[in-house]
Amino acid sequence: MKLAERLSTLKPSPTLAVTAKAKAMKAQGIDVVGFGAGEPDFDTPDNIKKAAIKALDEGFTKYTPSGGIEDLKDAIIEKFKKDNSITYERSQIVVTCGAKHAIYALAEAILNPGDEVIIPAPYWVSYPEIVSIAGGKPVIIETREKDTFKVSPEQVKKAITPKTKALVLNSPSNPTGSAYEASELMKIAEVAVEKGVLIISDEIYEKFVYDGFTFASIASLDQKIKDLTVVINGVSKTYSMTGWRIGYAAGPKEIINAITDLQSQSTSNATSIAQKASVEALKGPQDSVATMVREFDKRRKFMVEKLNSMPGVSCYNPKGAFYCFPNLSSHFGKSFNGKKINGSSDMSTYLLEEAKVAVVSGDAFGSDEHIRLSYAISAESIRKGLDRIEAALKNLR
16 A cells, blocks of 8 residues: 655654664663663652552543643643743643644644744754654754854844744753753744744753753743744653653644644543643652752763763763763764774664664764763663773774
């Protein structure tokens, strides 16, 4: 059977593929260090799990409203007020099956064939794919490490055409860990307001910031940019609930209504039990979040220092998220046992096969000079994996 043409260029998620391959090798008894994880290695806090159990015991196992239960919408509204100084109504909130699904549904709701979406690179692997599936055209803006991987308002303005529908901002960023100051966001907001371009603000890593960095949501800057912004967030990273699949979007009523209608004809609703658990996540004790951030910070510092100590490797010191994005391009062109390393894909294959270390190649994120490593794994695994990478790089000639 001939498949839909829109899927002809679709690639599977490389981050999920790397993680799956590492797990498969481990199942075979191979000692693999997996740096591909995009999820905290902490368990979901007990109070959240107990809320899910309570929901089960009380029989809260049926369909819910497509856009999410009112308790959860209210918890999200409260979170925005408290954390971001943004005020939303229930009609401006939709609960989805994960933040990824929120972005997917948003693209389906707003994009017509040929509409352009500006995406700064390096980018999360799914942004261009989601835009393309919806019939849109990803317009990639290159950023540079010396500019801390951040796009300038001048670059944004230059990329805007009559077909531009939206700009994606991911702060803190996956994969680089770069994050925008409020003053930098304001300058980008001014361009977006002037040109009438929607901002898709992916804020899933907002709680994971370091070195005294203060997170700012672009929607909090003023009413004009709020009216042009859809904020994407969820409980997956902050509360180590990746498998619970609860995300949410906040923005203009007509867009949120469209996403809700789309969800009513696709997933129906996010899982009832997970929604109840998410209410507890947002409204309950936040100690577990602070504990994770402190531990990730320790791992981040060790990883950055170790990577930068390796000959021919440079690594930007991330301000947020839980990834490092080292530049290994000085080793491209070298070989091992007759196999030449021509780019990040070859490098990731070499590290997996020879060093038993799973990383994600930078070309998947729009930057072939880099690889992505997650420090959301144990300190012991980080130490072991980095030692293996260092040894493997020394073996290249």
